[in-house]
Every structure is written in C-alpha cells, then in structure tokens.
Amino acid sequence: MKSVRKGGTYFMLKQRSTSLALQVLFVLLALPMLAWASGGGAGWIDAGKFALIVEMGLGLGITLLAWILKDKLRIPIPKLVQAPLIWITAYIAFRVILQPPIPFSLLAIYMAIVTISCFLYVTISQPSWEEFTQPIAFMLQENTGKAKMSRYVTFAAVPLLLAYGTYSKMLPKFDEPVELRTVHPAPPASVNVHDKILNLQTAENPYRVDDSGKYLKVGLESVYHGKNPWAQDAPKFLQNVRDGGVVFFGTAGCFFCHGDNLDGKGPFAFAFNPIPANFADPGTISQLQETFVFWRVSKGGPGLSREGFPWASAMPPWEKHLTTNEIWQVILFEYWHTGFFPRTWD
Amino acid sequence: MRSFNDPRKAKIGAVVLLGVIGLLLLLPFIPLQAGAEEAKQEAAPAEKKVEKAKDVFYKGPGEFGIVSGPPAPKLKYPDDYGTYGNFQSRSLLWVANQQHLYFGSFVLAVPMFVFVMELVGMLQKDKGMARKYDDMAHEMMKISLTAYSITAILGGILIFTFLALYPGFFGYLSRIFKPIMHVYALLFVLESGTLYIYYYGWDYMNDGGFLKWIHLSISFLLNTIGIVLMFFANSWIGFMMSPAGVDEQGRFLGDIWKSVHTALWHPLNVHRILGNAAFGGGVVAAYASYRFLAAKTPEEKAHYDWMSYVAMFMGILALIPLPFAGYWLMREVYGYRQQMGITLMGGLLAWVFIMQAMMIAILFVSVNYYLWQAMGRMPGAERYYPLFKYMLLILIVATISWLTPHTLVMTPAELKAMGGAQHPIVGNYGVMSAKNTAINIMITTTVFCFCIYQRCNKVPTVKWAALGNAALGALFTGAAINIVFLGIYGYFIPANVRIGLSVPQVCSTLTCLFIGVTLNTMMLKGARQLGEVRWGQMSPRGSYALFCLAVSFTWTMAVMGYLRSSVRLHWHVNEILRDNSPWAFTNPVGYAGNMNSMNVLLFWTMLLFVFWLGALSAKKAHVTEDEAVGAGKATLPAGSH
Numbered sequence: 001m002k003s004v005r006k007g008g009t010y011f012m013l014k015q016r017s018t019s020l021a022l023q024v025l026f027v028l029l030a031l032p033m034l035a036w037a038s039g040g041g042a043g044w045i046d047a048g049k050f051a052l053i054v055e056m057g058l059g060l061g062i063t064l065l066a067w068i069l070k071d072k073l074r075i076p077i078p079k080l081v082q083a084p085l086i087w088i089t090a091y092i093a094f095r096v097i098l099q100p101p102i103p104f105s106l107l108a109i110y111m112a113i114v115t116i117s118c119f120l121y122v123t124i125s126q127p128s129w130e131e132f133t134q135p136i137a138f139m140l141q142e143n144t145g146k147a148k149m150s151r152y153v154t155f156a157a158v159p160l161l162l163a164y165g166t167y168s169k170m171l172p173k174f175d176e177p178v179e180l181r182t183v184h185p186a187p188p189a190s191v192n193v194h195d196k197i198l199n200l201q202t203a204e205n206p207y208r209v210d211d212s213g214k215y216l217k218v219g220l221e222s223v224y225h226g227k228n229p230w231a232q233d234a235p236k237f238l239q240n241v242r243d244g245g246v247v248f249f250g251t252a253g254c255f256f257c258h259g260d261n262l263d264g265k266g267p268f269a270f271a272f273n274p275i276p277a278n279f280a281d282p283g284t285i286s287q288l289q290e291t292f293v294f295w296r297v298s299k300g301g302p303g304l305s306r307e308g309f310p311w312a313s314a315m316p317p318w319e320k321h322l323t324t325n326e327i328w329q330v331i332l333f334e335y336w337h338t339g340f341f342p343r344t345w346d
Numbered sequence: 347m348r349s350f351n352d353p354r355k356a357k358i359g360a361v362v363l364l365g366v367i368g369l370l371l372l373l374p375f376i377p378l379q380a381g382a383e384e385a386k387q388e389a390a391p392a393e394k395k396v397e398k399a400k401d402v403f404y405k406g407p408g409e410f411g412i413v414s415g416p417p418a419p420k421l422k423y424p425d426d427y428g429t430y431g432n433f434q435s436r437s438l439l440w441v442a443n444q445q446h447l448y449f450g451s452f453v454l455a456v457p458m459f460v461f462v463m464e465l466v467g468m469l470q471k472d473k474g475m476a477r478k479y480d481d482m483a484h485e486m487m488k489i490s491l492t493a494y495s496i497t498a499i500l501g502g503i504l505i506f507t508f509l510a511l512y513p514g515f516f517g518y519l520s521r522i523f524k525p526i527m528h529v530y531a532l533l534f535v536l537e538s539g540t541l542y543i544y545y546y547g548w549d550y551m552n553d554g555g556f557l558k559w560i561h562l563s564i565s566f567l568l569n570t571i572g573i574v575l576m577f578f579a580n581s582w583i584g585f586m587m588s589p590a591g592v593d594e595q596g597r598f599l600g601d602i603w604k605s606v607h608t609a610l611w612h613p614l615n616v617h618r619i620l621g622n623a624a625f626g627g628g629v630v631a632a633y634a635s636y637r638f639l640a641a642k643t644p645e646e647k648a649h650y651d652w653m654s655y656v657a658m659f660m661g662i663l664a665l666i667p668l669p670f671a672g673y674w675l676m677r678e679v680y681g682y683r684q685q686m687g688i689t690l691m692g693g694l695l696a697w698v699f700i701m702q703a704m705m706i707a708i709l710f711v712s713v714n715y716y717l718w719q720a721m722g723r724m725p726g727a728e729r730y731y732p733l734f735k736y737m738l739l740i741l742i743v744a745t746i747s748w749l750t751p752h753t754l755v756m757t758p759a760e761l762k763a764m765g766g767a768q769h770p771i772v773g774n775y776g777v778m779s780a781k782n783t784a785i786n787i788m789i790t791t792t793v794f795c796f797c798i799y800q801r802c803n804k805v806p807t808v809k810w811a812a813l814g815n816a817a818l819g820a821l822f823t824g825a826a827i828n829i830v831f832l833g834i835y836g837y838f839i840p841a842n843v844r845i846g847l848s849v850p851q852v853c854s855t856l857t858c859l860f861i862g863v864t865l866n867t868m869m870l871k872g873a874r875q876l877g878e879v880r881w882g883q884m885s886p887r888g889s890y891a892l893f894c895l896a897v898s899f900t901w902t903m904a905v906m907g908y909l910r911s912s913v914r915l916h917w918h919v920n921e922i923l924r925d926n927s928p929w930a931f932t933n934p935v936g937y938a939g940n941m942n943s944m945n946v947l948l949f950w951t952m953l954l955f956v957f958w959l960g961a962l963s964a965k966k967a968h969v970t971e972d973e974a975v976g977a978g979k980a981t982l983p984a985g986s987h
Contacts, residue, residue, distance in 0.1 A: 124734045127728075186685035341840030
C-alpha cells in the first residue's frame with residue numbers, strides 16, 4: 001500500500017511537473033513569438049505598439065502562471081493573501097514596469113479599479129467569500145493565542161496607519177499644481193485667415209486632389225502612401241505633398257520642433273514644456289479634421305480658445321509667415337508622412 | 347353598477363371607453379391645427395409686408411421661412427434673471443430640473459416595465475406564474491402612482507423656478523413653442539386620466555379574457571402618451587442644443603415642426619426611451635432588493651428575489667442597446683457641430699465623460715456580479731464557479747481600457763517625464779478604437795455570463811448538445827477575436843472608416859446576444875434539472891449589486907444630463923440666445939460631481955420614501971390576506987427563471 005501511495009504521489013507530481021514545464025515553456029515562447037510577429041519594434045509597428053503587445057503578453061503570462069499555480073498545481077494560496085498579492089502585482093506593473101511613468105491621476109484610476117476588482121474577486125461566490133472571511137472571523141472571534149496576537153497587531157496597526165495617513169495628508173507639499181490642460185480644445189465655428197473667413201465645419205483642403213485635379217475623398221490617398229513625391233512623374237497629389245514637405249523642412253522649419261519623423265522630438269523640442277505635438281501618435285492629427293489642424297497652424301498658441309487654458313503652447317501663429325496655400329500643403333504633407341487620415345464625418 | 351356585471355355590457359363599455367380615450371388623444375392636436383390655420387390667415391392679408399429669413403439649420407428648398415416672431419432677446423443681468431439670496435440660480439434650476447426629470451423618467455419607465463410584465467403574465471400558461479407577473483405589475487403601478495404626484499409637484503416647482511429665475515429665457519422658449527406647450531399640458535391631462543383608469547380598473551378588468559386585453563391596451567395607450575410627452579420635452583432641449591426653424595437672430599420662421607424636428611431630436615428620443623426602460627428596470631430591481639433585504643419570511647424573500655431578477659433582466663435588455671444609441675447621438679452631435687463634439691469628448695468636458703464611462707463600467711460589472719451571486723441559489727452552479735474569475739479579469743481589463751482618458755491630468759513634471767501629452771502605450775487606449783472594443787467585449791462577456799446563468803442548474807439532454815456547446819464556444823471566441831481584431835485594425839485606417847468598423851463590432855456582439863442566447867435556450871429544452879432554483883437564497887451581496895446598478899443608472903443620468911446641458915457653454919439656445927447671467931461659466935469638474943451626487947442622493951431619499959410607502963400599504967394588504975386565507979400560505983415562485 002505504502003509503495004502504491006508513493007508511486008501514486010510520484011506519478012501525480014511527475015504529471016504536474018510535466019504539465020507545468022510545458023506551460024512555462026509556452027509562456028516563454030509566446031513572448032519572443034509576439035516580438036517576432038511584430039517585427040521587433042521596427043517596420044509596420046512602432047516602438048509604442050511593440051511595447052504594448054509585449055506588456056499585454058506579460059499580463060497574459062502572469063495570469064497563466066497564476067492559473068498554473070493555483071488551479072493546475074493546486075498550491076493553496078488563501079484568498080486573504082491572494083487579494084493583496086494581486087493588488088501589489090498590479091501596482092508594480094503600473095508604477096514600475098509601465099514606462100514612461102504614467103501620471104498619478106491615471107495611476108489612481110487604475111489602482112481604484114484594481115482595488116474594486118480585488119474585492120469583487122474575493123466575494124465572487126459564497127465559498128470564496130467564506131474562505132476570505134474565515135481568517136478574519138477567526139481573528140475577531142477566537143480566543144487562542146494566535147488569534148489574540150493577530151487581533152492586537154491589527155488593532156495597533158489600524159490607528160497607526162490612520163495616523164500615518166493623516167500625517168502625510170497634513171504635511172505641507174511643494175509640488176507643482178496639477179495642470180488641467182485641454183489637449184484638443186474645441187475649435188471655433190470659423191476662422192479669419194488673410195481676410196478670408198473659413199468655415200471649419202465645411203472647408204476642404206484645396207490641395208487634396210486626384211490626378212484629374214478633382215477633390216480626393218479622405219482615405220483614397222492611401223494609394224499615394226509610400227510613393228516618392230520627388231519622382232519626376234509624381235502625380236498631382238504627391239506634388240502637393242512635396243510642396244508641403246518643402247514648407248515643413250524649409251520655409252517654416254516645422255521640423256525643428258516637431259521632428260524629422262513628425263514625432264514631436266525635433267532638436268528644439270525639449271526646450272519646451274510641454275514638448276511639441278507628436279503627429280505620429282494616433283491620438284493627435286488622426287483624430288482631427290484637416291480644418292482643425294488648419295486652425296491650429298494658422299493661429300498657433302496665441303489663437304487657442306479660452307478652454308485651452310493655460311495656453312501652454314509655443315506654436316507661432318503661422319498665418320503671419322505662411323500663405324493660406326502653404327498651410328494647406330504642409331497639412332497634406334503631415335498626414336501623408338504619418339500615414340494617418342484626417343477625420344471626416346461622412 | 348349592476349349593468350357592468352353583465353359581461354357583454356362590460357365589453358361594450360370597455361371598447362367605448364377605449365374609443366373615448368383614443369378620441370381624447372386627438373383633442374390636443376386641435377389647437378395645433380387651429381394655430382397653423384391662424385398663422386396662415388394671419389400671413390395671408392399681410393403678404394405685402396412679408397419678411398423672409400434663412401433658417402439656421404435647414405438647407406435646400408425650405409431654408410427660407412416667413413418671419414413670425416421677434417428676435418431672441420439680448421438678456422441682461424439682473425433685469426432678465428432672478429435670484430434667491432446668495433444661491434446660484436443655475437444650481438437651483440439644476441436641482442429642480444434634475445429631480446423633475448428623475449421622477450418624470452420613473453413614471454414613464456415604470457409603466458413600460460408594467461406593460462411588459464402584464465403582457466408576459468397574460469401569455470403564461472402556468473396560472474400561478476401568470477398571477478405572480480400580474481401582481482408584480484400591479485404592485486409597481488401602485489408605487490408609480492405615488493411617484494406620479496411627486497412628479498407633478500416637481501413639475502410645478504420647475505415651472506416656477508424658470509419663471510422666477512430665468513424669465514427672459516423661458517419667455518423666448520415659450521413664444522417659440524407656444525402651440526406645443528398647450529398640447530403638452532393637455533396630454534398630461536390625458537396621461538393622468540389613462541393612468542387612473544388603468545390602475546383603478548386593474549382588479550375589475552382582471553377577468554383573464556377580453557377585459558384583460560382592453561386593460562393591456564390602456565397600458566399601451568398610457569405608454570404611448572408618456573412617450574409622446576417625452577418627445578415634446580425632448581424637442582425643447584433639442585432646440586436649445588441645435589436650434590432650427592429660426593433665423594440667425596432667433597426669429598421664429600412660422601414652422602413649428604422645424605423647431606421640433608431639430609438635428610438632435612430623434613437621437614435624443616431613441617436614447618431616452620432606451621435609457622428610461624433601463625432606468626425603470628433598475629429602479630424596480632432596487633425596490634425589490636430593498637424589500638428582499640427587509641423581508642422577514644422565506645416566502646417574501648423568495649418573491650422579491652424573483653422580482654429583482656425579472657426587473658434586472660428587463661433593465662439589462664434595454665441597457666445593452668443603449669451604448670449604441672448613445673453612439674448615434676454623439677455621431678449626430680459631431681455632425682451638427684464639430685466643436686460641440688470635441689468639447690464633449692476630447693476637450694473641456696472630456697473628464698466628465700470619463701465619469702460617465704466609469705458609471706457604464708460599473709453598470710456592466712454590477713450586472714455580472716449580480717449574476718454570479720444569483721448563481722448561488724442554483725444547484726449545480728458550482729461547476730461554473732472557476733469561470734467567474736476569468737470573466738472578472740476580462741471585464742476589468744476592458745474597464746481599464748474603457749476608462750483610460752485621452753486627456754490626462756498631470757503636473758508639468760509628470761508631463762515632462764512622460765515626454766509629451768500622450769503616453770506612448772497608454773495613449774493607445776485613449777482613442778475610439780480601444781473604447782469600442784472595450785464596451786463590446788464587456789457586453790459580450792455579460793451575454794456569456796447570462797448564458798451560463800441560464801444553464802447552471804441544468805444539463806442539456808438534446809442529441810446535439812456537444813455540437814451546440816462547440817458552436818457556442820466558437821461563436822463567443824469568434825466574436826471576441828473579431829471585436830479585438832477590428833479594434834486593432836482601427837488604428838491603421840482613416841477615422842471615417844474606423845467609425846464604420848463599429849458596425850461589424852456591434853454585429854458580433856449582437857450575434858452573440860441573439861444567436862448565442864437562442865442556441866443556449868434551445869439546448870436547454872427538456873434539459874435535466876440538477877435542482878429547483880432556491881429563490882430567496884441569494885447572498886445579500888447580489889441585492890447590493892442591484893442597488894449599485896440602480897444608483898449607477900441615476901448617477902449616469904445626472905452626469906449625462908449635465909454634459910448635454912453644459913456643452914452649450916455660454917448659450918441658453920446654442921448660437922441664438924446668449925446666457926448673460928453670472929453663471930454662464932462651465933463648472934469645475936468637482937462642483938459638477940458634487941451637484942450630481944447631491945441630486946442622486948436627494949432622488950434616492952425621496953424614492954426610498956416612496957418604497958417605504960409601498961411597503962406600508964403592502965403590509966396592510968398582507969395582513970388582510972393572511973386573515974382571509976390563513977397565515978403562511980403565500981405561494982412560492984415557480985422554480986424556473
């Protein structure tokens with residue numbers, strides 16, 4: 001009987017460790033595969049998206065590991081321990097692993113969600129709730145030495161924690177105040193540029209034209225993406241892009257701030273706070289109509305609306321240096337270069 | 347009275363009654379028609395000095411109209427505004443408006459719920475169940491009746507607040523909507539009449555046959571009148587946001603239909619109908635939860651447990667399409683004015699939108715949490731317990747993505763450390779592609795959770811059970827893959843195409859909802875029961891989840907109402923009538939949050955009073971019943987859901 005039991009345990013452990021080894025191998029393989037699939041951060045996917053995929057993979061990996069430990073290997077971790085473990089893991093992920101660091105306001109949102117989800121997790125079913133509350137009930141109700149000791153420690157810790165919280169709250173702070181900056185302030189209904197009133201709801205970029213010179217619908221310019229605007233036989237659209245590029249790198253010198261790759265990292269960029277807009281980010285020009293960009297380029301920081309407070313923008317009002325046509329051309333270039341399309345409402 | 351005991355005469359009487367109510371419905375439109383005739387007659391002799399002006403909204407053949415009113419006044423403070431002491435007039439009006447809207451929604455939503463319950467009860471083959479549905483509908487109607495008088499009182503308070511604090515604005519709006527306002531008032535008379543006949547005729551018409559159908563028809567009529575009333579009220583707020591039927595100076599151009607039928611009217615109508623239906627379900631669920639927690643006998647507990655489940659189910663049915671209706675509304679807002687859309691979702695009010703997103707997330711998480719708790723009363727549900735945490739994980743990941751703001755609040759030092767206004771990783775979650783994906787995943791998970799709930803105390807016995815399970819698995823997995831893939835693909839295509847991608851995403855979700863639930867239901871036909879549902883044995887946490895759900899509904903309504911109203915910025919009527927009061931500024935987010943919370947608290951305090959009143963009369967009724975039939979004979983709900 002003894003040997004059978006031994007054999008049984010051995011067999012079970014062997015089975016479990018084989019299963020564990022396979023699953024850890026899967027996790028380890030999954031990450032490089034993801035990296036390989038995304039082209040290692042180059043090519044069709046930028047570094048931000050690469051990091052995003054890797055971190056999503058890491059998240060999945062951690063979940064899988066927890067599943068293996070808890071459900072497959074049946075290593076018992078009490079619910080009372082699981083909840084703070086999840087909380088701490090999430091905190092480390094959002095505070096340390098996620099780079100560049102996220103602002104405190106966002107961290108607070110994320111951790112609030114994690115806190116609520118920890119509570120939901122431990123109360124998700126009656127057995128889970130009982131498992132979670134059992135040690136608490138033991139601590140509060142039992143009269144054994146262990147229970148008494150944990151009771152004293154808890155009752156001493158609670159006021160101490162509160163005192164620490166009050167102390168931190170009352171301690172004078174000299175941090176810079178939070179800046180509620182509206183990144184995309186709402187544009188006016190119309191703007192007056194070079195004595196012409198432009199309706200921002202309906203105006204169109206006159207340089208957005210197809211080969212026959214007709215207006216090119218947004219999205220159809222994808223055929224010109226990746227083509228050479230400096231080619232001898234470049235179509236009309238690309239010729240306009242080329243002219244916009246001349247404005248970007250020459251006439252206006254936008255690249256000094258917005259960068260060669262339009263990623264907001266030009267040689268002057270870090271002299272400003274906040275740094276110039278990153279057009280390569282999916283949250284900037286790709287979310288806006290061309291007319292919105294026209295308004296921002298022509299009127300610059302001084303032309304920001306009231307809600308754009310505190311008007312933290314060093315963007316000059318380019319209407320004073322560029323013609324209306326040059327502004328439209330440079331906008332065309334910005335969209336072409338980043339591969340994004342302006343927002344439309346049709 | 348004796349003649350009504352004759353069923354034939356009663357039938358004739360009921361039909362005549364219905365006819366009379368139907369005819370009365372037409373009455374309010376007579377002044378509208380007369381008004382139109384009058385306007386024509388007035389316009390005819392004055393043809394020589396007719397002045398035509400261009401509509402601010404309508405284009406094409408009908409863009410010019412005959413000037414039929416004075417221009418919008420240039421309001422001055424304090425001449426055109428009133429005050430009460432040091433209170434902000436806007437805040438006072440805010441409270442009056444919000445409370446009236448809450449109770450208005452309640453008395454509109456509950457009859458909707460009651461109509462469906464009565465119908466379901468009538469279609470039940472099991473007489474016990476039919477009685478239960480009918481009793482529940484009757485009980486809720488009683489609650490609604492108390493709320494109806496509170497609504498009327500609050501309506502009066504609202505009108506007086508308008509007249510006392512915003513006379514200039516109210517005068518302008520009532521000049522434009524003069525014919526409609528009379529129709530509105532007359533419809534209220536009809537609504538009241540229909541409501542009283544419906545409620546007080548309940549027992550009399552409860553013959554299980556023809557009269558019951560007439561009773562249901564009256565309910566239908568009641569709901570129709572309620573919805574028309576809401577459409578009228580919506581037309582005023584629609585006009586304030588996206589005016590039409592007036593020229594640039596705000597002069598009325600003679601066609602009331604154009605002022606009613608503005609750019610945002612229908613999106614608002616659809617959104618509010620669904621919102622009200624969800625709200626109705628939520629409030630009834632909260633009422634049932636309140637009674638469940640306060641119940642002293644297992645029978646009572648069982649009854650209110652069942653009632654809260656049914657109400658929650660109804661609320662969720664309306665909640666699921668609600669985000670899509672909201673999406674349509676926002677699309678129309680952007681289409682009407684780009685700056686309005688940007689102010690709401692990317693600019694000044696973006697943080698309030700995050701609050702709303704938080705509420706939506708709470709709604710879906712609460713529903714799932716309730717279902718998990720509710721499975722505690724289902725024998726055999728233990729099989730599915732291990733799945734709960736994965737559903738929670740999916741919901742939380744979706745919530746994190748859903749709540750990541752596009753505009754971050756940060757100190758200049760944090761901004762510098764981040765290297766710009768957008769975070770390279772988190773920034774990806776701040777845009778529409780991520781949001782659409784997150785909400786669709788949340789809804790799909792909720793549908794999946796419901797499918798599990800449906801089957802947790804059953805084992806399918808149909809021959810094709812294995813195939814059905816595989817199909818269900820494939821359906822949900824396929825939908826999730828499609829939703830996530832389209833979400834990622836959305837980053838690489840133009841915005842207008844990206845917006846279009848939400849359609850296949852929604853289709854995936856709806857396919858899961860309709861095909862998934864239908865397939866699941868078919869599989870459970872004749873299924874082996876692992877045990878009866880133990881109604882009344884749900885953990886109290888389930889009831890708290892339903893409270894959370896109902897409070898979230900009301901909080902969402904407050905937040906969205908504030909957003910909708912404050913997006914006009916310094917305009918009473920957008921671009922027509924300027925707000926020149928000292929309160930024309932946009933509130934800080936904290937102040938708006940506090941005002942909304944206070945409104946929610948006030949509403950729930952009043953509502954708890956209404957619930958308490960309902961419980962008070964129910965106690966009396968129970969005592970009478972017990973005296974009549976003997977204590978402890980209350981029927982348990984049938985063991986089915």
